[in-house]
Amino acid sequence: xxxxxxxxxxxxxxxxxxxxxxxxxxxxxxxxxxxxxxxxxxxxxxxxxxxxxxxxxxxxxxxxxxxxxxxxxxxxxxxxxxxxxxxxxxxxxxxxxxxxxxxxxxxxxxxxxxxxxxxxxxxxxxxxxxxxxxxxxxxxxxxxxxxxxxxx
Amino acid sequence: xxxxxxxxxxxxxxxxxxxxxxxxxxxxxxxxxxxxxxxxxxxxxxxxxxxxxxxxxxxxxxxxxxxxxxxxxxxxxxxxxxxxxxxxxxxxxxxxxxxxxxxxxxxxxxxxxxxxxxxxxxxxxxxxxxxxxxxxxxxxxxxxxxxxxxxxxxxxxxxxxxxxxxxxxxxxxxxxxxxxxxxxxxxxxxxxxxxxxxxxxxxxxxxxxxxxxxxxxxxxxxxxxxxxxxxxxxxxxxxxxxxxxxxxxxxxxxxxxxxxxxxxxxxxxxxxxxxxxxxxxxxxxxxxxxxxxxxxxxxxxxxxxxxxxxxxxxxxxxxxxxxxxxxxxxxxxxxxxxxxxxxxxxxxxxxxxxxxxxxxxxxxxxxxxxxxxxxxxxxxxxxxxxxxxxxxxxxxxxxxxxxxxxxxxxxxxxxxxxxxxxxxxxxxxxxxxxxxxxxxxxxxxxxxxxxxxxxxxxxxxxxxxxxxxxxxxxxxxxxxxxxxxxxxxxxxxxxxxxxxxxxxxxxxxxxxxxxxxxxxxxxxxxxxxxxxxxxxxxxxxxxxxxxxxxxxxxxxxxxxxxxxxxxxxxxxxxxxxxxxxxxxxxxxxxxxxxxxxxxxxxxxxxxxxxxxxxxxxxxxxxxxxxxxxxxxxxxxxxxxxxxxxxxxxxxxxxxxxxxxxxxxxxxxxxxxxxxxxxxxxxxxxxxxxxxxxxxxxxxxxxxxxxxxxxxxxxxxxxxxxxxxxxxxxxxxxxxxxxxx
Numbered sequence: 001x002x003x004x005x006x007x008x009x010x011x012x013x014x015x016x017x018x019x020x021x022x023x024x025x026x027x028x029x030x031x032x033x034x035x036x037x038x039x040x041x042x043x044x045x046x047x048x049x050x051x052x053x054x055x056x057x058x059x060x061x062x063x064x065x066x067x068x069x070x071x072x073x074x075x076x077x078x079x080x081x082x083x084x085x086x087x088x089x090x091x092x093x094x095x096x097x098x099x100x101x102x103x104x105x106x107x108x109x110x111x112x113x114x115x116x117x118x119x120x121x122x123x124x125x126x127x128x129x130x131x132x133x134x135x136x137x138x139x140x141x142x143x144x145x146x147x148x149x150x151x152x
Numbered sequence: 153x154x155x156x157x158x159x160x161x162x163x164x165x166x167x168x169x170x171x172x173x174x175x176x177x178x179x180x181x182x183x184x185x186x187x188x189x190x191x192x193x194x195x196x197x198x199x200x201x202x203x204x205x206x207x208x209x210x211x212x213x214x215x216x217x218x219x220x221x222x223x224x225x226x227x228x229x230x231x232x233x234x235x236x237x238x239x240x241x242x243x244x245x246x247x248x249x250x251x252x253x254x255x256x257x258x259x260x261x262x263x264x265x266x267x268x269x270x271x272x273x274x275x276x277x278x279x280x281x282x283x284x285x286x287x288x289x290x291x292x293x294x295x296x297x298x299x300x301x302x303x304x305x306x307x308x309x310x311x312x313x314x315x316x317x318x319x320x321x322x323x324x325x326x327x328x329x330x331x332x333x334x335x336x337x338x339x340x341x342x343x344x345x346x347x348x349x350x351x352x353x354x355x356x357x358x359x360x361x362x363x364x365x366x367x368x369x370x371x372x373x374x375x376x377x378x379x380x381x382x383x384x385x386x387x388x389x390x391x392x393x394x395x396x397x398x399x400x401x402x403x404x405x406x407x408x409x410x411x412x413x414x415x416x417x418x419x420x421x422x423x424x425x426x427x428x429x430x431x432x433x434x435x436x437x438x439x440x441x442x443x444x445x446x447x448x449x450x451x452x453x454x455x456x457x458x459x460x461x462x463x464x465x466x467x468x469x470x471x472x473x474x475x476x477x478x479x480x481x482x483x484x485x486x487x488x489x490x491x492x493x494x495x496x497x498x499x500x501x502x503x504x505x506x507x508x509x510x511x512x513x514x515x516x517x518x519x520x521x522x523x524x525x526x527x528x529x530x531x532x533x534x535x536x537x538x539x540x541x542x543x544x545x546x547x548x549x550x551x552x553x554x555x556x557x558x559x560x561x562x563x564x565x566x567x568x569x570x571x572x573x574x575x576x577x578x579x580x581x582x583x584x585x586x587x588x589x590x591x592x593x594x595x596x597x598x599x600x601x602x603x604x605x606x607x608x609x610x611x612x613x614x615x616x617x618x619x620x621x622x623x624x625x626x627x628x629x630x631x632x633x634x635x636x637x638x639x640x641x642x643x644x645x646x647x648x649x650x651x652x653x654x655x656x657x658x659x660x661x662x663x664x665x666x667x668x669x670x671x672x673x674x675x676x677x678x679x680x681x682x683x684x685x686x687x688x689x690x691x692x693x694x695x696x697x698x699x700x701x702x703x704x705x706x707x708x709x710x711x712x713x714x715x716x717x718x719x720x721x722x723x724x725x726x727x728x729x730x731x732x733x734x735x736x737x738x739x740x741x742x743x744x745x746x747x748x749x750x751x752x753x754x755x756x757x758x759x760x761x762x763x764x765x766x767x768x769x770x771x772x773x774x775x776x777x778x779x780x781x782x783x784x785x786x787x788x789x790x791x792x793x794x795x796x797x798x799x800x801x802x803x804x805x806x807x808x809x810x811x812x813x814x815x816x817x818x819x820x821x822x823x824x825x826x827x828x829x830x831x832x833x834x835x836x837x838x839x840x841x842x843x844x845x846x847x848x849x850x851x852x853x854x855x856x857x858x859x860x861x862x863x864x865x866x867x868x869x870x871x872x873x874x875x876x877x878x879x880x881x882x883x884x885x886x887x888x889x890x891x892x
Contacts, residue, residue: 006662015164016193017430017432018412018433019430020430020469021430023431025431025432026159026378029387029430030430032381033372034372034373034375034376034381035372035373036372036380037376037378037507037508037558038378038508038509038587039507039508039509039590039820039874040590040819041435041589041591041819042589042818042819042820042821043591044819044820044821045507045820047507073371075371075372076371079371080372082367082370082371087370087371090366090370091362091366091370093366094362094363094366094786095366095370095789096225096365096366096370096558096793097225097226097227097558097790098224098225098370098506098507098508098521098556098557098558099226099368099369099374099556099558100376100508100558100559101507101508101557101558102369102370103372106370107192124701125828125829126829128600128825128828129827129828129829131828132701132820132825132827133507133828134505134506134507134559134561134795134798134825135225135559135798136794136795136797136798136801136826136831137508137790137793137794138797138826138827138828138831139797139834140790140793141795141828142828147778151475152436
């Protein structure tokens with residue numbers, strides 16, 4: 001058991017758990033922020049994508065012991081009132097189907113737009129290719145990202 | 153409503169114009185502003201007046217409608233509410249839905265004998281009459297109450313959205329005002345189907361409306377089964393028998409002793425449950441727990457040699473099989489044929505790979521005769537029934553709290569996860585949230601059956617197709633999931649054989665089923681039987697066209713002469729795809745068609761091939777479909793886009809193999825599914841007709857496989873008859889063909 005202090009969505013938290021506890025379970029079950037999803041536990045699907053110190057990361061592959069002093073952002077912290085340009089675009093394009101992967105998709109897309117505000121279609125696909133959507137909403141994810149780029 | 157709705161999504165298209173002519177320009181775009189009414193409706197308390205079981209009307213104008221169907225992304229929770237609101241003449245922005253219903257006696261689906269189950273694309277189809285009649289009955293009651301209040305004849309009243317109007321006197325009463333004084337009788341007024349609105353009067357049905365669940369799915373607030381948090385709950389996971397049906401003989405608890413937080417190890421019939429203070433402890437223990445399993449016959453099962461046996465059996469004509477379709481005299485047609493065409497097709501086992509691994513939270517009461525369950529399920533009836541049977545109690549003692557499903561696709565129609573959760577909760581006398589690891593989800597796959605097909609066509613001297621024989625060798629899905637249904641169907645499994653009927657005007661047909669009994673765990677998989685049967689049928693139809701030297705589209709049109717709906721979708725998709733026109737170098741197109749979940753559907757896929765790696769790439773896909781009345785056109789387009797992606801995933805990548813009774817695959821690195829880079833540009837045309845709505849969840853998927861295989865023939869001259877068309881098979885096939 002170890003206790004680690006870090007920030008989540010701007011708030012300081014202190015979590016006591018086994019040092020190798022995946023950040024995913026720290027977020028979901030210790031801190032009860034359930035927007036971040038468990039998909040594969042192996043970094044293969046992207047459903048658990050969050051930002052660690054501003055960069056997208058698979059929370060199932062990050063461990064509590066490495067979080068000391070870090071700043072984590074989850075889908076709940078992406079915007080105060082669900083009005084991030086990507087969230088608005090996701091609604092406008094009616095992107096989600098089952099919705100389970102979409103927190104991860106949006107967090108992955110937010111990381112892209114932070115670093116590359118005007119990505120090409122190819123850059124979008126390359127950046128998003130690690131995030132699986134089994135329902136097959138990929139066409140609308142691309143459209144939503146392009147809409148967010150255009151409408152800011 | 154009658155005009156075709158085009159939505160060229162132009163995905164991955166390089167042309168900007170392609171994008172701009174997409175959905176947005178057709179008004180298929182939605183803003184937060186559209187959803188303000190929804191938010192208000194959702195915020196309203198359910199303290200309004202309940203009128204019967206289906207609707208509650210609030211003082212603030214909010215109208216809440218009961219929701220019988222599960223929401224797994226297919227959009228039924230919005231579309232069914234639209235159907236209800238249409239017939240009630242409700243003000244759509246003020247309409248919201250109540251929690252998913254659990255009382256089958258009130259809310260059951262007539263398409264399934266009154267069970268609460270969301271499968272087979274039958275929510276809109278099954279509830280179409282029931283929901284409209286319920287809504288019309290409530291509207292009638294509101295009008296009767298207003299007529300009494302004003303002392304005017306009912307016949308002088310009309311409605312506008314959520315308002316009853318007496319035009320002669322100019323008086324108006326809102327539904328909320330009426331609900332405040334109306335006396336609601338035990339029996340609502342009777343209405344007939346002839347009282348229902350004609351299609352021409354629709355205000356809500358047929359409009360592309362924003363789905364009500366979507367805002368919850370962009371900020372993490374949507375509640376899936378995985379997200380349940382119950383006070384005092386602990387965590388569980390299972391290590392299920394690696395071989396179907398094996399039992400734990402010896403469980404070595406010492407093997408997990410070093411892991412802190414383990415509460416209890418619970419051996420069960422075909423699994424060992426691990427209950428722990430945290431999910432990370434339960435998962436860690438699952439990784440190291442040593443269990444010795446009983447030996448079972450299924451330990452000797454291997455899928456690859458079995459498939460060879462399936463094919464041999466399909467070819468062995470001395471065994472007749474169970475007749476499924478028998479029209480005319482196929483023996484005579486073949487005896488007289490000028491030419492015959494014969495081929496064998498196969499498909500492999502498939503895993504659902506729904507994004508949310510199986511999970512269920514259960515709390516068994518202290519007496520052990522009742523339970524509360526929280527989960528996402530495709531069948532409230534199956535879960536409640538299974539739990540009651542396990543606890544040997546009455547269904548009323550089971551309280552189910554349905555949640556959103558992180559993908560269903562058939563996987564969540566089974567209650568197979570219930571006994572483990574009840575067993576663990578009972579063992580520790582606490583609520584337990586049971587989550588399967590992805591690895592467990594893969595290893596305990598409930599698969600689409602593996603199949604072999606032998607097809608034969610007879611052609612007379614004039615080139616007419618006069619005979620069609622199809623022998624289907626496969627295990628029975630319902631024999632595994634609901635054995636009584638196989639008996640009812642006299643051995644003709646309705647799921648395995650779904651889609652096996654052909655939609656072609658061929659006078660003499662013999663379609664038969666040869667059931668295999670191998671003990672593999674099976675379930676419906678998106679597309680049901682059409683997923684494997686249409687692969688064989690549509691691939692073979694293409695072969696017959698080639699043998700007759702007829703264009704594949706012209707061939708289908710010839711065989712659907714007296715079917716205007718089929719003719720329309722075939723011609724439409726051919727026009728969309730520019731069928732017959734030149735393709736970019738290295739590309740070819742393939743066509744497939746069929747009536748799937750009652751939807752007339754046709755598809756064309758354009759592909760290219762990397763001959764060195766054997767990898768096929770889909771560049772563009774076109775789908776035309778006739779959904780009858782298109783309830784929510786944008787949802788239909790979205791479902792169809794998903795069908796194309798899912799269908800490509802199935803034909804190009806997905807495959808479960810079994811060795812020594814164990815699923816060989818482990819996680820999403822060796823059970824691969826389509827990613828964004830695999831996604832083609834997708835064009836969908838909806839052709840609405842004045843017919844009852846048909847199924848939309850899986851209409852196009854079964855056509856994508858054969859369309860790709862047929863495109864491969866057009867590109868290489870080689871027939872690929874084994875799905876999936878994985879790179880190694882493609883390379884081997886091309887080598888055989890001498891075309892590498």
